[in-house]
Amino acid sequence: MNYRMIFNILGKIVCVEAAFMLPAMLIAWFSGDRSGALGFGAAICVSLLLGTLFMRLRGRNNRFFARDGFVTVGLTWIVVSALGALPFWISGAIPNYLDCLFETVSGFTTTGATILSDVEKLSPAMLYWRSFTHWLGGMGVLVFMMALSTLTKKNSGESMYLLRAESPGIRITKLAPRMRRSAMILYEIYIGLTLLQIALLLIGRMSLFDAVTLSFGTAGTGGFGVRNDSIASYSPYCQWVITAFMLVFSVNFNIYFLLLLRQFRKAAKNEELRLFLFIVLAATALVAADTAGRYSDFAACLRAAAFQVSSIISTTGYSTVNFDLWPQVSRCVLVLLMFIGACAGSTGGGLKIVRLLVMGKAARRSVFRVLHPNSVCLIHMDGETLDEDTVHAVNTYTVLFCLIFAAATLLMSLNGQSFETTFTAVAACINNVGPGLGAVGPNANFAGLSYFSKLVLTITMLIGRLEIYPILVLFTPTMWKR
């Protein structure tokens, strides 16, 4: 393995992270939060020191393979989270480092699960940084680096390994011949949509700070709010804007690229998009019908249902009502939506719609084959034949996902909480949603869990965001053997 090159890339990323902490430090300084400014200042110094140290390692050769890509991505996310947690810890905003790490990983992985019982006590700088980690983690730290510069030796395809390892989905394609341009297009769309949301929220008379932080949380499909009741106390207009943008950010970004190229027909025919919209509409209708009796006014009922369904399927995790108190059908629908997740190539988590689609088609084929054993049936998607390797990879991924889910649930059960809490806590973390049900419901938080459970969930969140393999390879013994 090419450790020198891996650490060189890591060094560059750590330096960029230091640059991103600078605005937060300025906010802390100008809002008179001395300890916050100190925390960010110290974290910036540590990051720069570590970054320049790593960058001194220059690759002796340029051999960089898929495994190096996975290791780079896995290590990057761990190191970036570890450093991103420093401001909370040094400033004393969150006293225990493991809690800080949980909070930061929850931020970068766009989970939005928090261990803070009183968010409003945090200083503006800390709130800004928490939400910003969502924004950066949503599209990917390494993808951002690729948009800035060529990470590895210029002109080679190594960056493809990094893109594949960091981006969610089953088929990662470039939008332009050059990786750098491709990453830039993604970020341009991302930044454009984020700015649009900020503008729309400002029109709804939201304060600038809230508009920016909430938009960061929506764009990354994260879910950290800046108020204790999440989104509940904002105006209906703002809630609808956030609902719409949660859905916007959970659509595959390739669709927006197609729209920019004016290929509307091709975009509209995308099977994943169609299934996604269908699920959203169906789930909203079901939840609205189920909860109709609780509201006097239909608009409020529809708004709450649409908001909650969008929030969960996009794996954001904002809430306007305490859905833990909803009837069983609605609660069950929401838990199922957690597992389905957003579209591939979006900022959302979960299993991804496209995997559901492929598995559904494969299942239908299996039934068909029972009836017609000699038929040649291929799986088609978006007008193309899907090769068997892809179908196989989807199935393997799902099995692996279930195994990890089972293991994490078992480890969580040591905490001694109800099954509902245990199950949904793991579900909310591995799918990067945020709130679960019961003791980790939308009006509660993860503070009450043991440190062991928090560590388990921290790793689970990383596994969920990076789609298992980059983290798993770090724990594979053969990876490190020569």
Place this chain on the structure above:
Amino acid sequence: MRIVIIGGGKVGFTVARQLIQEGHDIVVIDSDANVAERISSALDVMSICGRGSNVDILRQAGVGQSDLLIACTAKDETNLICCMFAKKLGCRNTIARVRSPEYAEQIYLMAEDIGLSMIVNPEYTAAREIFRLLEIPSVLKRDTFADGKIEIIELAPRSGDPLDGTPLFSLSKKLNCRVLVCAVQRSGKVVIPNGDAVLQAGDKVYICAPATSVVQLLQNAGEYGKAVRSVMLIGGSSTAEYLTRLLVKSGARVKIIEIDPDKARRLAEAIPQADIVCADGTSDSVLHSETVTEMDAVVTLTNIDEENLILSMYISRLGVPLVLTKVDHTDFGGMLVNEGVNRIISPKELCAGAIIRYVRAMQNTGGSSVLALHHLVGGQVDALEFAVTKHTRNLGKTLKNIRFQPNILIASINRNGKILMPGGDDTLEVGDTVVVITTARNSFTDLNDIFADSAV
């Protein structure tokens, strides 16, 4: 420029790798999903899995907005059709690989009508290259610059030769013509030498000289072997056919050994002047009965690289003075160290080189970017030809007063067709073309990159 390449095989891959390095945006189309996948992992290109003769795929690749389409799939017909479609879709230039001898002769009739900008024929290019090497037997490799006016030749002096033990500063005097040693490879290591270096037997020496004085140079260096009069070709591929025509024309006797009776018969019909033997060229007894040891030169041209390599090693040991080996799979690169296989011809590599030169010429209307690039010493040293323009810095300064980057050598200056072997008192003037030697680690794209003050 935006360039679409159809076919991600050896030629496509080599061309893509080089063109990306020169700053072009590349899209590769290949019908094999695995090939498409591998190429997008290895290079910073967009790869599309599909057939290049499918217009939808061509549209998806953005052929209409591209400056160039290079069709180098295995099939001539596909390549030609791809180029026709691409032209129709609005692609500005097209290059097709056409390898069948029949098409190659006929296609010039059609090239203009179907909008082909260039036709590359790897087998013919290879035959030309082999022929050039057979012309001057002692040279291991010849690279030409400045429209053939400058050559860089590779020599391996033996002990007792005039070159053995000569310090470089007295080399020109000793050889009685102006030459410049660009690079020396000694026990695997490559140096770009200065004047005090001394040549030894066993070195591989790369010498730059005006093309007109190459023969004189070799004669004075005692390296000029006698002309090749009889050649044996093993394998009757289309390269063999092209090569035989060239050799026969120059008056050499050619014997082709081909195992397939049909092919052998066809060759005998096509070239009556050559001796065609229908036998297994890899058999020891066949080789001896066809008097391989009395040949001036043997070229192994079968379709299997390994067979060619083993045959060449064996035939070299039999004492044939000149053995050339055709190897398609150039990834063997550094693995080939045996003495018997020091003259390797790779049709696909040559073909890629021709395409790349065309692309450079396309974008090179007045710029100071690379005119020609040759890899020496197995890719460890590059020889680049640049045009000097008014944007070039340090114009008119004597070379000894210009500060260059490390490991740079100006090997020659072509001023209005006159070749100068530069010394410290020469200058760079607008309109010159210069050949620059550098280690391959610096990938220069502009002449100004070679000056030390450009290192920012």
